[in-house]
Amino acid sequence: MTAKQDAPRLSDLMPWSVAPLRLGRSWVMGPDPAALRARWNALVAAEDAAVRERLFRPSRARTLHSAVGQLPGQATPTGRLARADGPCPEPVRVLHGPFDRQWLLPDQRLIDAARPELWRVADGRQLFAVECGQLPQVPGPAVVCSALLPDGRSPAGRPGRIRPLYRRPGGCEPNLAPGLSGLLARRLDRPVEPVHVLAWIVAAAHHSPDGCTVPLTADPAVWDSGVALGERLLWLQTHGGYSPGGGAGERPRMPGGRRPYVRAALPARGLPDTIGYDPEDEALLLGGGRISPVPPGAWEFHAGGVRVLEEWFAQRTGGGAETEPPEPGSLAALRPTSWPQEWTSELLELITVLALLAELAPRGEELRQRTADGPAIGRVELRAAGIVPAPAAARRPASVLDHHEEGPEGQFVLL
Structure with missing residues (x-):
């Protein structure tokens, strides 16, 4: 067996995973929260049952008469949508695909499969690892992390699974194979915290025909380098939501002379209909608008099989992949007819994140080479230690019994 064949899979290291959200209707998510509120208001303003049903777009999983409970942590009504007339549920920030921070109406009556087990463990301590889909010959990370609840979708290619770092709220019970942290600590002769393992995964994971593979080094120096790189990646991918040492850190920023700025304003009316790149001036072109400097690495950054900036733009102007x-x-x-100022701020931040991630790519390649050339901890060793395969209980969500959740029609449920 070769070292590549012996390398653990992500599923070996983080056993509990959840399928991507299945919305069932696209109008419940979008990049503009005001548009989501307008959509809700249009739905509840429809007094004719047939009109309301047409607007809602029923599915096998959800109709206007479906009886479902609240999503954990969300104070939304639980009455049937057929007679709903109240205010719009407050939109919440979520991660759409690998890098697109959008908004979602967090009402389980509107969503075919909202994955309440994810909402139950989402809090300020949680980090979510998301496997990225891959297309042949298209570069991109194998795993990205988010402090926001992710939908797990992939712009192109097969959607991956969502793996929370912790199985319970409050940063309790890490979603790691039982015994893994202890074995790593003994082999590497240093403390190994759950976030260190996640940082290593983000830095070292790569696509393989068998799924997402995570080689584990037995070299302490290589481990330290990988964890340091991974923590930097976590900070960037979460837009500062995670910082080494705990808590939220500063948001990513380019050095003074390299920060992107709007050099030519976007149209005051209407939406730009094209996006392009001027490599000589390192400028991003949005219709008549112009942003620079935008490093080539930011423009060329791919994830989930597509160029990230092009997909981000398409989601706001004409539908994505x-x-x-x-x-x-x-x-x-019902969507914006002109470009909101907030989108410009979000775009500048996304450019910054992608540019800084692209700068780290050579360090990632070096880490993978050092890992391949050095001593490794493979599946054979993990199996001998009783770590692989993980027990069935580790692959299921944990029971969370410390809070109430409202069920259909205002009833309370016990978990």
Whole structure:
């Protein structure tokens, strides 16, 4: 067996995983929270049952008469949507795909499969590892992390699984194979915290025909380098939501002379219909708008099989890789008709994150080479130690009994 064949899979190291969210209707998520509120208001303003049903777009999983409970942590009504007339559920920030921070109406009545087990453990201590889909010959990370609840979708390619770092709220019970941290601590002769393992995963993981593979080094110096790189990646991917040492840190920023700025304003009316890149001036072109400097690494950054900046732009102007243009008169057609200032701020931050991630790519390649050339901890050793395969209980969500959740029609449920 070769070292590559013996390398553990991500599923070996983080046993509990959850499938991507399945919305069932595109209008419940979007990049503009005001548009989501307008869609909700249009739905509840429809007094005719047939009109409301057409706007809602029922599915096998959800209709206007579905009886479902609240999502954990969300104070939304639980009455049937057929008679709903209250205010819009407050939109929450989520991660759409690998790098697109959008908004979602967190109402389980609207979502076919909202994955309440994820919402139950989402808090200020949680980090989510998301496997990225891959297309042949297209570069991109194998795993990205988010402090926001991710939908797990992949713009192109097969969606991956979502793996919370902790199985319970408050940073309790790490989602790691039982015994893994102890074995690593003994072999590497240093303390190994759950976030160190996640940092190593983000830095060292790569795509393989068998899924996401995470080689483990037995060299303490290589481990330290990988964890340091991974913590930097975590900080960038979470937009400062994670920082080494705990808590939220400063948001990523480029050095003074390299920060991207708007050099030519976007149109005051309407949405830009094209996006392009001027490599000579390192400028991002959005219709008549112009942002620079934008390093080539930011423009060329791919994830989930697509160029990130192009997909981000398409999600706001004409539908991305996974979506079709909305039908006239549908709720999804209620969207901004001009470019909000908030999108410019978000775009500048995304450019910064992608540029800094691209600068770290050579360090990632060096780490993978050093790991391949040095001593390793493979599946054979993990199996001999009783760590692989993980017990069935570690692959299921933990029971969370310390809070109430409202069930259908206002009833309380016990978990």
